[in-house]
Amino acid sequence: MIEVKNLTKKYGRRRVLENVSFTAEKGQITCLIGINGVGKTTTLKAIMGLTPYKSGTILIDDEPLTKTSYEKITFIPDAAIMPPSMTIRDAFEFMKDFYGSWNSARAEELLAFFKLKEEFRIAELSKGNIAKINLLMGLAIDVDYLLMDEPFSGIDIFSREQIADVFTSHLIEDRGVIITTHEINDIEHLIDKVILLDNGSVLKEFYTEEMRSEHGKSVIDVMREVYRA
Numbered sequence: 001m002i003e004v005k006n007l008t009k010k011y012g013r014r015r016v017l018e019n020v021s022f023t024a025e026k027g028q029i030t031c032l033i034g035i036n037g038v039g040k041t042t043t044l045k046a047i048m049g050l051t052p053y054k055s056g057t058i059l060i061d062d063e064p065l066t067k068t069s070y071e072k073i074t075f076i077p078d079a080a081i082m083p084p085s086m087t088i089r090d091a092f093e094f095m096k097d098f099y100g101s102w103n104s105a106r107a108e109e110l111l112a113f114f115k116l117k118e119e120f121r122i123a124e125l126s127k128g129n130i131a132k133i134n135l136l137m138g139l140a141i142d143v144d145y146l147l148m149d150e151p152f153s154g155i156d157i158f159s160r161e162q163i164a165d166v167f168t169s170h171l172i173e174d175r176g177v178i179i180t181t182h183e184i185n186d187i188e189h190l191i192d193k194v195i196l197l198d199n200g201s202v203l204k205e206f207y208t209e210e211m212r213s214e215h216g217k218s219v220i221d222v223m224r225e226v227y228r229a
C-alpha cells in the first residue's frame with residue numbers, strides 16, 4: 001500500500017499541497033481527480049521522491065522511499081520519456097540495460113497489443129502513440145506500483161479505449177495503480193477509488209463501488225456535489 005500522510009509542499013512561498021492524506025492499495029486503481037493546477041502531478045512527484053516537500057510522510061508497503069523501493073514503483077509521465085532520435089527497439093534495449101526487472105516478453109506483448117512496430121522512431125509518434133509507449137515502458141518493468149500522470153489526456157477515443165483495455169487486462173496484474181486525470185467520463189468504470197483534490201487539499205476520498213451501491217451516485221455525481229458546493 002502507498003500511504004500519503006499530511007503531505008505539505010511549497011513552491012517558493014506558495015503552498016501547493018496542504019496536508020494531503022490518502023492511501024492507494026495494491027491490486028486497485030486509485031484516481032487523483034482535480035482541475036488543472038490543483039497539485040496532482042506534484043503529489044505523484046512527491047511519492048516518487050522527485051520533488052522535495054515541506055512536511056508529511058510517504059510510505060510504500062510501510063516503509064519510506066529508499067533505493068530499494070525504487071524497485072517497487074515507477075512513474076509514467078504524460079510526455080515522451082525517450083530521446084526522439086531513438087526507435088522503439090532502441091528504447092527497449094535502453095530499458096533492458098537500465099532495469100534489472102525489465103520484462104521483454106511483456107514489452108513485446110504490449111507492442112503487439114497496441115499495434116506498434118519496433119522500427120517506429122519516437123520523434124514520429126503521435127501524442128496517442130507516445131501515451132501508449134509510455135504506458136508500455138511502465139508496464140514492462142516488474143514493479144508493484146505504477147503512477148501514471150494523465151494517461152488519457154488529449155488522445156483520440158480509439159486510443160483511449162485501447163489504453164482502457166490494458167487496465168482491465170492481465171497486463172496490469174495485481175499491481176497498485178495511481179492515475180491522475182481531470183476528465184473522468186471514459187474511465188469511471190475502471191477506477192476502484194477516487195481522491196478529489198482542490199487547491200492542494202483532499203476534498204473527498206471514496207470507493208466507486210461503495211458510492212454506487214450505498215448512495216446510488218457516480219463519480220461525476222459526487223464531483224458535481226463537491227466542486228459546486
Ligand SMILES: Nc1ncnc2c1ncn2[C@@H]1O[C@H](COP(=O)(O)OP(=O)(O)OP(=O)(O)O)[C@@H](O)[C@H]1O
Pocket residue numbers: 011016034035036037038039040041042043182
Ligand atoms: N516547478 C514549479 N515551480 C513553481 N510552481 C510550480 C512548479 N510545478 C508546479 N507548480 C505549481 O504548483 C501547482 C500544482 O501543479 P501540478 O502540476 O501539481 O498541478 P496538476 O493538478 O497536476 O495540474 P495539471 O492538471 O494541469 O497537470 C500549480 O499551481 C503549478 O503552477
